[in-house]
Amino acid sequence: MPIDYTKRPGQPADSAPASPPAGAPAGGVNLSKVTLTKAAPRVSLTKAGSTGGTLRVHLAWNARPGQAPAPAGGGFLAKLKQAATGAAGDGAIDLDLGALYELADGSKGVVQALGNAFRDRGTGDPLVWLDGDDRRGGGGENLYVDLRDPSRIKRVLVFAFIYEGVPNWAAADGVVTLHPAQGPEVEVRLDEHDDRSPMCAIAQLVSDGREVSVQREVRYVQGGQQALDEAYGWGMRWRTGRK
Known part of the structure; x- marks a missing residue:
């Protein structure tokens, strides 16, 4: 799988944001989502x-969709067919949350668990970063974007x-929720599906x-991160990486 860089920089001590305060959006409109x-x-x-403040982007999904039981008396060949279709084993789906970023100074990169690229490549406090890699879908994954200075x-x-498991977006039932420091949450549901590709651009x-x-x-893109880059005109050079 492609990756832009492979070294994980140290995260700053203050990278975890405080809990978002309660508050309504401007204009007196009281919307929660x-x-x-x-x-x-x-x-x-x-x-x-x-x-x-800091925007938190949360990805939740169904990591263990139900699997059809093996046909009675199917024996080895039936099990082999199940393995080929993704029905064998526990059927777990490992989704990875990530982001391509482009800053106002022209710097570009990727933030993702693959290659331990957990934060942007800036030298100061990060503007875009991940808090970890949830491989079993227990609590989902969180991406953060520092919006204190939008001009940056x-x-x-x-x-x-989909890092692991047969592409099955309908079964994964993914949803991304953006939690701003104040104002209403913004939800994007993955309610369209294309199982030909393990990659989905969710929101920009x-x-x-x-x-x-x-x-x-x-938007589903057939291929990996390089294909996503090309679809959105990021223009980066990629090389193979792994978790």
């Missing part, structure tokens, strides 16, 4: 009063990748230096 759909795919975090970020493309954060918006993608 905004769900992005095909019909309404975009929301402005700035206009909703949700910029500033150009775009962040959030993606999910875009900043023009003043306003930050979230765009629903839910």
